[in-house]
Amino acid sequence: MGQLVGAFCTSHIAFSSQGVEDKAKRVIDGFREIGRRLKVARPDVLIIASSEHGPSLLPLGPQPPFTVGIGDTIETYGEMSIPKVRIPGHQQFARAFIQAAREAGFDIASIEDLRADHGIALPLLLALPEHSIPIVPLIININAPDIMPTPRRCYQLGRVLRRLIDARPQGERVAVMGTGGLSHWVGVPEMGRVNEDFDRRFLDLLASGRGAEAAEWSPEQILKEAGNGGQEIRTWIFVAGIVGEASGEVLYYEPIPQWLTGMGALSFPCA
């Protein structure tokens, strides 16, 4: 059987440090720590779940609930001065994931020419500048409210991926990372608001192995408490589905209104 060797959740932006130098350092240290742990874990493939911000899945559609990147390379989009690089993909694992999901009742879209925006590129390149580990991107839709998957559905898809990992060839090492959140309001009048109380409750739930409880939150509840950008916590709930009731370690939490976001990261110990 394959082995889950690392599971992480992290916010996926980093803006100018001007005026927030200490907070920015803690955030960057968090990304570096994830990278250090990933190197120790030595995964053969890294599944990265993120929302998408427009370059590949245009906001006016089509907007599938779930989309898997199946390219043999994934090019970064390069916004926010993020380096433009090509990251190796893992086509075989990506196709196996789509197949396993289909057998479990999920109809997942695929994209061969994904332009990875900051949701994938920023955490990956800050954690692993050499970006040598093949990745499988999973895009979880938060841009089209009518078809946005429920948190419960994301958790269930995480369970599907865990069963696939357990069924993979002997010795295959798999790591997962969910990126996005925490509370933030994007492109709307509330932009700049951060709900620290919500963020800490969410982090506590996942860190104590109770991600299944967050999976029962409704999209409306998340929207009200964490904003339209907070809908990205689905990627963390997806990871919670993969690790089940395992407890996690909060690497840091920083509410940074200047960055428009509550920033945080979690690491789950794996065998």
Next chain:
Amino acid sequence: MSAIELNRLIQRAVAYEDAARQLASLDRQLIEQYDLTEPEKDVLKAPTPERLAQVGVHPMLAMWLMILRSPEITSSMDAGEYFRDQEDVQGG
């Protein structure tokens, strides 16, 4: 009222670099290809979250427009300082 034409215009700028440059400078050749109302044209000149929401711009496209049109937002939402040591590891 739906701002479908305005949303289409901004989305084109997300998809194509040339259109992004044109929209950043409010190039008339680009803008005149879209059937915009006067309030929508005004929003392009000075986009704010409040005004964009008022005319019905998709929040994600609102974000892109503000980045394109506001040098202050562009510089504040820049991650370049964290990648300066990566020039020697950038591949393909």
